[in-house]
Amino acid sequence: xxxxxxxxxxxxxxxxxxxxxxxxxxxxxxxxxxxxxxxxxxxxxxxxxxxxxxxxxxxxxxxxxxxxxxxxxxxxxxxxxxxxxxxxxxxxxxxxxxxxxxxxxxxxxxxxxxxxxxxxxxxxxxxxxxxxxxxxxxxxxxxxxxxxxxxxxxxxxxxxxxxxxxxxxxxxxxxxxxxxxxxxxxxxxxxxxxxxxxxxxxxxxxxxxxxxxxxxxxxxxxxxxxxxxxxxxxxxxxxxxxxxxxxxxxxxxxxxxxxxxxxxxxxxxxxxxxxxxxxxxxxxxxxxx
Amino acid sequence: xxxxxxxxxxxxxxxxxxxxxxxxxxxxxxxxxxxxxxxxxxxxxxxxxxxxxxxxxxxxxxxxxxxxxxxxxxxxxxxxxxxxxxxxxxxxxxxxxxxxxxxxxxxxxxxxxxxxxxxxxxxxxxxxxxxxxxxxxxxxxxxxxxxxxxxxxxxxxxxxxxxxxxxxxxxxxxxxxxxxxxxxxxxxxxxxxxxxxxxxxxxxxxxxxxxxxxxxxxxxxxxxxxxxxxxxxxxxxxxxxxxxxxxxxxxxxxxxxxxxxxxxxxxxxxxxxxxxxxxxxxxxxxxxxxxx
Numbered sequence: 001x002x003x004x005x006x007x008x009x010x011x012x013x014x015x016x017x018x019x020x021x022x023x024x025x026x027x028x029x030x031x032x033x034x035x036x037x038x039x040x041x042x043x044x045x046x047x048x049x050x051x052x053x054x055x056x057x058x059x060x061x062x063x064x065x066x067x068x069x070x071x072x073x074x075x076x077x078x079x080x081x082x083x084x085x086x087x088x089x090x091x092x093x094x095x096x097x098x099x100x101x102x103x104x105x106x107x108x109x110x111x112x113x114x115x116x117x118x119x120x121x122x123x124x125x126x127x128x129x130x131x132x133x134x135x136x137x138x139x140x141x142x143x144x145x146x147x148x149x150x151x152x153x154x155x156x157x158x159x160x161x162x163x164x165x166x167x168x169x170x171x172x173x174x175x176x177x178x179x180x181x182x183x184x185x186x187x188x189x190x191x192x193x194x195x196x197x198x199x200x201x202x203x204x205x206x207x208x209x210x211x212x213x214x215x216x217x218x219x220x221x222x223x224x225x226x227x228x229x230x231x232x233x234x235x236x237x238x239x240x241x242x243x244x245x246x247x248x249x250x251x252x253x254x255x256x257x258x259x260x261x262x263x264x265x266x267x268x269x270x271x272x273x274x275x276x277x278x279x280x281x282x283x284x285x286x287x288x289x
Numbered sequence: 290x291x292x293x294x295x296x297x298x299x300x301x302x303x304x305x306x307x308x309x310x311x312x313x314x315x316x317x318x319x320x321x322x323x324x325x326x327x328x329x330x331x332x333x334x335x336x337x338x339x340x341x342x343x344x345x346x347x348x349x350x351x352x353x354x355x356x357x358x359x360x361x362x363x364x365x366x367x368x369x370x371x372x373x374x375x376x377x378x379x380x381x382x383x384x385x386x387x388x389x390x391x392x393x394x395x396x397x398x399x400x401x402x403x404x405x406x407x408x409x410x411x412x413x414x415x416x417x418x419x420x421x422x423x424x425x426x427x428x429x430x431x432x433x434x435x436x437x438x439x440x441x442x443x444x445x446x447x448x449x450x451x452x453x454x455x456x457x458x459x460x461x462x463x464x465x466x467x468x469x470x471x472x473x474x475x476x477x478x479x480x481x482x483x484x485x486x487x488x489x490x491x492x493x494x495x496x497x498x499x500x501x502x503x504x505x506x507x508x509x510x511x512x513x514x515x516x517x518x519x520x521x522x523x524x525x526x527x528x529x530x531x532x533x534x535x536x537x538x539x540x541x542x543x544x545x546x547x548x549x550x551x552x553x554x555x556x557x558x559x560x561x562x563x564x565x566x567x568x569x570x571x572x573x574x575x576x577x578x579x580x581x
Contacts, residue, residue: 018481025385090315118569120509184308212413215511
């Protein structure tokens with residue numbers, strides 16, 4: 001019997017080794033995460049204050065704050081959402097409620113949206129520059145940047161919206177039909193509210209993607225760091241501010257650290273809220289079934 | 290019941306039809322968008338495609354738009370080296386992360402770890418680039434100057450694509466029928482034997498789809514790579530050489546490019562988009578098979 005014993009102990013050793021490797025890999029990933037976060041917090045804390053959040057940048061951003069930059073970021077985001085939300089959710093409603101998933105239009109729409117999700121952000125930047133800034137004559141402006149971002153957000157909004165609507169039980173639709181409700185009323189007053197958590201999660205994910213975006217905005221919303229006067233002014237978003245400070249401004253690292261900390265904090269809060277929403281929504285769904 | 294005219298329960302065929310047309314209009318716009326993007330890239334790169342033969346993008350002596358020399362191959366090789374290196378590192382790490390979540394961690398640490406990976410996915414590329422520039426590049430510089438190098442690009446890209454691989458691999462492992470795993474356990478197979486012999490083969494296509502999607506992301510990534518790779522147009526001879534990728538080239542030269550130069554940048558954008566779409570059409574059928 002000694003042979004079987006040795007085979008078995010080899011198996012145990014391999015098992016141990018695999019477990020060790022997997023745990024080390026997981027540890028490495030966590031360590032990298034903590035490393036990045038602690039670097040940013042350590043570098044940014046000293047420079048961060050209320051004044052930093054509200055003051056205008058001075059001396060190309062080396063001193064002063066990020067007030068106008070936050071305003072531009074919010075404006076770009078608002079433009080993007082104003083366009084992308086109705087378009088995205090209407091598309092989701094059509095795909096989930098009106099056309100069959102395997103039909104010609106349904107599959108074509110899904111195919112092209114998935115393709116859109118795969119397009120690199122720098123390509124969106126090129127397109128936005130050629131189409132919105134030059135062809136439609138918006139120039140380097142918050143409007144042009146926001147519209148470019150809207151194109152990027154569409155796939156996320158459609159896919160989360162569609163998934164949310166499809167998760168609403170069919171009994172809701174049948175009951176509404178039995179009550180004689182029109183399809184419009186069913187959609188507006190029953191299905192969309194029932195899918196609200198999923199729509200909200202998609203919205204949060206979209207906001208997260210939008211404020212993280214740099215490459216698509218470089219040649220659409222531009223670099224100008226003044227307080228924007230209108231949507232046709234150029235405005236610098238927070239992500240571009242970090243890029244500019246770290247690449248083009250020597251001695252801008254302290255401000256860049258603080259700006260990165262602000263951006264990361266906003267994104268962490270948004271992501272945690274989105275994760276909470278989807279988790280809560282899944283739990284409720286399981287309970288109700 | 291006259292007030293019920295305004296009530297939601299009054300069925301009205303014309304309102305329904307109007308609604309449907311509105312929805313169709315929106316969905317049509319969303320669907321046509323990808324075609325519009327493609328069209329504009331083509332239109333803008335047309336001057337370059339007409340004046341410059343495709344071959345010159347490959348055989349011109351150098352990339353020097355000022356003297357109308359448009360060699361794209363060093364940037365293509367830079368893109369592929371960086372993406373390839375990142376995939377080599379991120380694939381084992383990502384799959385190990387998925388295995389950790391699915392089979393090794395306790396439920397509590399699995400959920401914490403999943404959260405960490407999701408947050409890693411949410412960090413913007415410009416912050417990865419900034420961190421690479423202020424932390425990784427000086428470290429690599431001590432090892433072997435100049436620091437801003439292919440290696441820095443690979444490391445930053447690894448962190449960026451790892452969540453994609455880990456999360457898709459976990460989804461694929463999660464959808465392996467539990468019967469398979471129970472049968473393996475009933476046969477007395479060790480945990481690693483079960484993972485290698487049952488779980489990984491069953492989740493193979495889903496994991497592959499995730500890796501291909503991650504490759505697409507690595508090829509298209511701009512800001513982080515631009516900030517840490519040094520941006521010298523050359524074929525990298527070693528990991529410590531600076532490189533420039535296609536996407537970084539667009540971001541760097543677009544602000545001042547005019548005429549044929551601008552069109553050549555749109556050609557490289559078109560190349561990027563085609564590369565990513567090719568990868569994506571490889572991955573899409575894999576994902577569909579998994580659902581079936």
